[in-house]
Amino acid sequence: MATYKVTVATGDMVEAGTTNSISITLVGSYGESRQTTVSVLFLPGKEKSLSVHCGQDLGPIVLIRLHKWRLFLEDAWFCKDVRVTAPNGTLYRFPCYQWLEGVTTVEVREGSGKKLVDDKLQILKEHRHRELAARQEAYRWKNFAQGWPRCLNVDSIFELDSNIQFSCIRANNFTGFLIFQGASHFLSGFLLRRSSWNSLDEMRTIFSRTQGRDIGGYL
Numbered sequence: 001m002a003t004y005k006v007t008v009a010t011g012d013m014v015e016a017g018t019t020n021s022i023s024i025t026l027v028g029s030y031g032e033s034r035q036t037t038v039s040v041l042f043l044p045g046k047e048k049s050l051s052v053h054c055g056q057d058l059g060p061i062v063l064i065r066l067h068k069w070r071l072f073l074e075d076a077w078f079c080k081d082v083r084v085t086a087p088n089g090t091l092y093r094f095p096c097y098q099w100l101e102g103v104t105t106v107e108v109r110e111g112s113g114k115k116l117v118d119d120k121l122q123i124l125k126e127h128r129h130r131e132l133a134a135r136q137e138a139y140r141w142k143n144f145a146q147g148w149p150r151c152l153n154v155d156s157i158f159e160l161d162s163n164i165q166f167s168c169i170r171a172n173n174f175t176g177f178l179i180f181q182g183a184s185h186f187l188s189g190f191l192l193r194r195s196s197w198n199s200l201d202e203m204r205t206i207f208s209r210t211q212g213r214d215i216g217g218y219l
Helices: 122-138 162-187 200-207
Strands: 002-010 021-028 036-039 047-054 061-069 077-085 091-100 104-109 141-143 150-152
Antiparallel strands (some): 002 047, 002 077
16 A cells, blocks of 8 residues: 655635535556545635555656546636655655636646656656647637738637636736836836935835835736
8 A cells, every 4th residue: 555645736816716626646657546536625825635545656656637526616726736745755746837627637747847758658758749739729820911920819818728818817917017116116206217316215215105015916
């Protein structure tokens, strides 16, 4: 019997949690575990820990599968990362940082960076091919106009996968925050200042106007 300690972390965005059922499968070089339920309730910014019992040592853990099941209503979940500690104490990290929607299974590779030639196991080669095919399907291109650069073949970002939507919205929010900060510095007389500071107290007066603002509200 081999026991693996697993910790699953949810993102800290307001709607990152879920009331849908989440389970996990560990995939190692020598085999894989049974599907094990993690929880039916995830709160934003929180972690869930559990033990996964296997009949034998799975070897180095190379993949995990996260399974999401809808109990009643659809409730998307944002997984931050998963950490797996093997019986010998080896820690494996699986950065996820993506939304899971509907009834779905998502495979996440172990976090150490590897090239295609490093994929010795057939299961990793197959995973890379599936991931490439999924990206080619998600990022289809079209010609907006003759002579213009190609663009995504969608009419709105809301036609894209939720993870791509999240990146676009977050980028827009960040741009808005920079504009807000620039306007604040302009109004406070910081951006167009041509003379030297007269004292440290004067500098404190300028920067204290933006100090303490909740940056997280804009990002």
